[in-house]
């Protein structure tokens with residue numbers, strides 16, 4: 071097949087603007103999927119993706135399109151996720167493309183991730199054309215949105231297409247634009263092989279499946295392929311494309327996108343961003359790779375039953391096979407016993423991993439409040455990185471603490487600017503930009519400490535803007551701050567897993583709110599439970615959970631054993647997701663109380 075007839079592209083958009091729906095329509099129109107096999111959002115094949123209605127992993131699919139010029143084109147469509155935690159998936163997908171369709175909801179307009187993703191595409195030198203989706207909605211205002219696209223993103227709207235991905239209106243025009251606007255790939259199949267790994271996952275039957283874009287040369291069965299960064303060599307078993315089912319092909323040539331299987335057992339060997347070449351006939355230099363993704367949010371996971379520790383380790387190792395960005399290491403907590411300290415790309419990533427561990431592996435977990443990684447310069451000049459508050463050195467050994475800060479972009483309606491600025495100020499933000507995109511839409515940029523974002527920022531933003539604010543952020547660097555560790559003591563003992571790092575000015579308020587919240591969350595026990603918050607040795611807040619007066623069994627006068635058993639069963643259920651710390655039973659919610667403490671509502 072001639073390269074002239076190939077188009078490699080991604081669909082990018084703000085979350086919920088309809089890119090998965092548009093991808094579905096494209097598959098339908100190109101008959102890749104029989105009508106009877108068509109289910110909504112066919113590319114989102116993980117159960118969890120379907121349930122949450124979001125795309126977690128990027129997917130690639132190859133379809134044929136007979137254009138109006140009479141020629142048959144091959145489209146390699148790469149669907150990308152839209153949530154901020156997964157923006158690294160977007161950027162790696164874009165490296166495999168020549169073009170990007172920017173989907174914008176015509177009833178909503180440009181949002182924070184529309185901007186972030188459009189800039190990513192521009193940075194990757196892609197051809198872009200906008201698709202204004204949802205024009206079937208009465209609130210759709212395509213002209214206004216076109217103006218925003220030109221004015222805010224600076225994107226030419228000459229090739230913009232008005233679409234309803236729901237009804238199919240305009241989709242034919244999108245297909246023609248793909249042919250017209252996006253350039254065919256370059257490269258020569260006779261050159262030494264250079265192919266980019268842009269995704270990989272572990273399949274229990276076939277081993278590692280690599281998703282690759284071939285830039286030069288080709289990949290074919292029996293070829294000895296070499297990964298440039300690790301130097302490892304494997305013999306290729308099979309190559310092919312997704313139609314969307316895995317379909318074997320003879321080879322993958324320059325310009326093409328597809329999968330490679332080579333009996334690889336270890337996903338660590340297939341680093342995303344690495345270049346595949348041919349052993350003995352190497353390309354001169356590796357392709358420009360990707361930014362390595364570093365976890366920025368950390369939390370500890372402990373099994374509620376200590377005997378499930380090994381099961382938890384096994385489950386996490388399995389999950390990691392398909393998620394290179396998820397990291398973990400063993401941790402011992404005085405209060406909670408054996409568990410793991412885990413690193414994530416963001417809060418959503420953390421929630422998804424926890425949910426998968428609980429659902430797919432049937433584990434009951436206690437997770438601790440999310441934290442970020444601090445850079446600490448000790449008084450002896452040593453520099454350490456601490457992502458676990460309980461590992462923070464004593465204050466007298468600390469010279470300075472730096473915390474990660476992000477550049478945050480918020481797009482909202484003018485009427486909510488006031489409360490949003492207030493929220494950002496409360497969260498120790500520094501304003502960088504405020505611009506009216508139109509009379510009623512405003513773009514706000516702030517530098518904010520990441521630590522203030524992981525704690526319920528997004529929820530608060532949604533609530534102060536009644537849902538009319540979109541949000542995106544990228545890590546900007548480190549900033550020195552006056553931070554302290556707040557310890558929580560239960561009956562006089564520090565519960566290490568409850569410690570949090572807070573700004574000094576907020577410590578007192580947080581301590582009050584936290585102890586109050588703990589009191590609500592820790593159930594009454596047979597004895598009085600004192601809850602204190604302290605900085606170092608200084609106790610700054612205290613509450614008490616009163617003792618229970620009656621034993622639950624006291625209700626069972628006489629010897630009705632079945633009734634007694636029922637009550638005990640009931641009690642046991644209530645015990646689920648609790649962890650005994652000394653004599654006191656602490657429920658999961660208490661470990662996340664910091665997320666529920668709402669200082670902005672004071």
Ligand SMILES: Nc1nc2c(ncn2[C@@H]2O[C@H](COP(=O)(O)OP(=O)(O)OP(=O)(O)O)[C@@H](O)[C@H]2O)c(=O)[nH]1
Nearest residue numbers: 085086087088089090091124125152204234235236
């Ligand atoms: N009325 C209308 N609704 C649409 C249209 N296109 C998509 N939707 C709806 O908008 C919602 C979001 O669509 P998705 O395709 O899941 O959006 P997405 O951008 O892929 O979202 P993520 O995969 O979560 O990033 C769904 O409820 C769709 O049914 C359209 O043209 N008209």
